[in-house]
Amino acid sequence: MFAPPVQRLVTELGKLPGIGQRTAQRLAFHILGTDPEDANALAAAIREVKEKIRPCEVCFNLADEARCRICQDERRDPAIICVVEGPGDIVPIERTHEFRGRYHVLGGALSPIDGVDPEDLKVAELYRRVSESHPPVREVVIATNPTTTGEATAHHIAAALHERTPDVAVTRLASGLPVGGDLEYADEVTLGRAFAGRREIA
Amino acid sequence: MFAPPVQRLVTELGKLPGIGQRTAQRLAFHILGTDPEDANALAAAIREVKEKIRPCEVCFNLADEARCRICQDERRDPAIICVVEGPGDIVPIERTHEFRGRYHVLGGALSPIDGVDPEDLKVAELYRRVSESHPPVREVVIATNPTTTGEATAHHIAAALHERTPDVAVTRLASGLPVGGDLEYADEVTLGRAFAGRREIA
Numbered sequence: 001m002f003a004p005p006v007q008r009l010v011t012e013l014g015k016l017p018g019i020g021q022r023t024a025q026r027l028a029f030h031i032l033g034t035d036p037e038d039a040n041a042l043a044a045a046i047r048e049v050k051e052k053i054r055p056c057e058v059c060f061n062l063a064d065e066a067r068c069r070i071c072q073d074e075r076r077d078p079a080i081i082c083v084v085e086g087p088g089d090i091v092p093i094e095r096t097h098e099f100r101g102r103y104h105v106l107g108g109a110l111s112p113i114d115g116v117d118p119e120d121l122k123v124a125e126l127y128r129r130v131s132e133s134h135p136p137v138r139e140v141v142i143a144t145n146p147t148t149t150g151e152a153t154a155h156h157i158a159a160a161l162h163e164r165t166p167d168v169a170v171t172r173l174a175s176g177l178p179v180g181g182d183l184e185y186a187d188e189v190t191l192g193r194a195f196a197g198r199r200e201i202a
Numbered sequence: 203m204f205a206p207p208v209q210r211l212v213t214e215l216g217k218l219p220g221i222g223q224r225t226a227q228r229l230a231f232h233i234l235g236t237d238p239e240d241a242n243a244l245a246a247a248i249r250e251v252k253e254k255i256r257p258c259e260v261c262f263n264l265a266d267e268a269r270c271r272i273c274q275d276e277r278r279d280p281a282i283i284c285v286v287e288g289p290g291d292i293v294p295i296e297r298t299h300e301f302r303g304r305y306h307v308l309g310g311a312l313s314p315i316d317g318v319d320p321e322d323l324k325v326a327e328l329y330r331r332v333s334e335s336h337p338p339v340r341e342v343v344i345a346t347n348p349t350t351t352g353e354a355t356a357h358h359i360a361a362a363l364h365e366r367t368p369d370v371a372v373t374r375l376a377s378g379l380p381v382g383g384d385l386e387y388a389d390e391v392t393l394g395r396a397f398a399g400r401r402e403i404a
Contacts, residue, residue, distance in 0.1 A: 003266035005254045009247040015240065017232050023220070029290045030219050032251055032264060038217065039252045043245040045211040049234055050241045052207045062234065064205035088231045 006032070058129070060105040060122050062087045070103060077101045079138040083126065083157065085109050085145060093143065101141075104129065109149035110156055116149075123157060131165050139169040146175050208234070260331070262307040262324050264289045272305060279303045281340040285328065285359065287311050287347060295345065303343070306331065311351035312358055318351075325359060333367050341371040348377050 002010065006028060014024035031039050055061070056068035059081075063069070070076055070090075080101030084090060087105050106121040118124070130137045142157055144150035158170045175193035177186055186194070204212065208230060216226035233241050257263070258270035261283075265271070272278055272292075282303030286292060289307050308323040320326070332339045344359060346352035360372045377395035379388055388396070 003255060003264055003271065005247070005250045005266055006264055009251045012240075012244040012247040015244075016229050018225070018228070025290060025293065026220070027218050028251070029288065031248060032255055032289075036252045038214075039248050041210075042214040042217075043248040045207070045214040046233060046241050046245040046248075048207045049211050049230070050238045053205060053234060062205055062208055064207055069205065086231065087234075088227060091227065 055105070059103045060107060060125070061090060061103055075100070078133065079135055080141065081130065081137055082141045082143050084143050085150065085153070089143065106144070106153065109144055109147070109153040111149045118156065123160070126157065127160060127164055130161060130168055137165075137168050139171060142170065142172050257307070261305045262309060262327070263292060263305055277302070280335065281337055282343065283332065283339055284343045284345050286345050287352065287355070291345065308346070308355065311346055311349070312355040313351045320358065325362070328359065329362060329366055332363060332370055339367070339370050341373060344372065344374050
């Protein structure tokens, strides 16, 4: 029903995550209606990231040079490393302004069912980085997701680091009630974690 | 926080309708993770629609030749024209398989508040097409949206056609209860239309 170029665009847009057939059509019609410069800017931006972006040689974050912006920033403390599953996880952590160390991007979480083993993640690179760092690493904060696979990954890495570099503190982000949340709506696992992690306030 | 090429892609994706900052980031990370061929296919599809797609010279539907596929199809009845606001409205109508005539795409709906006047739509082209058609047009089905602007556009066009080509029947799609819907949840305007448009069934 569509001319083939329109159909091809709908098909390509429909391959994006969370974009169904209807949304792909709506986006395609929007692109058809925009200025050619806007549409070409989008096309150029897509090509550009595929050409220019590569993993940072230190932490595997996205970079357009050998090292990412965070690894290049001398003000960031190299003695504390926050381990995340993907580069997208760095965004919300940076937004908190709570963390001034460096990152290490694993490229996923361990999941034997899905065939994701330690060799598929940048864990060996993490162990090497921690053991060879000058100045020495003081703390590794494991910020994998609070999911089954994220927890399994955290425990695997914590055990390996304890064995290889016993002087380095290994911590995990706290689980608990979301700020602004409501006890009534908290699931029991989260509420259980909130109890287990309770802290004295006075 | 992102490398500039990544930020540019997030910005360009965020200009698409219904794509907020978070979704744009998610899509950008997805594109970063795909095969270069997939990403380039999307970029190429965007460029291609902007290069190849233009309005059909007869009905203003999207076309990759002078005339769209529907206007080229000899089996489609040229004596009945369905008037729609945009090319996207053709899709759901074609899906019904109820309509075997031709289309006329207005390019929007009349909305004086937003500065959309008859000169901004393809209404003059519609009047000319209807009055000069061989074989003559028997019926114009106005399928603008059942919204304030869509209704206003329908009434404006119906009045103009009645004046210029009084022999041509002008019809409007029925408003009423959606099939599979529930009376209890119908809004009063829709229910009122359903009453006004009631038909004998036996």
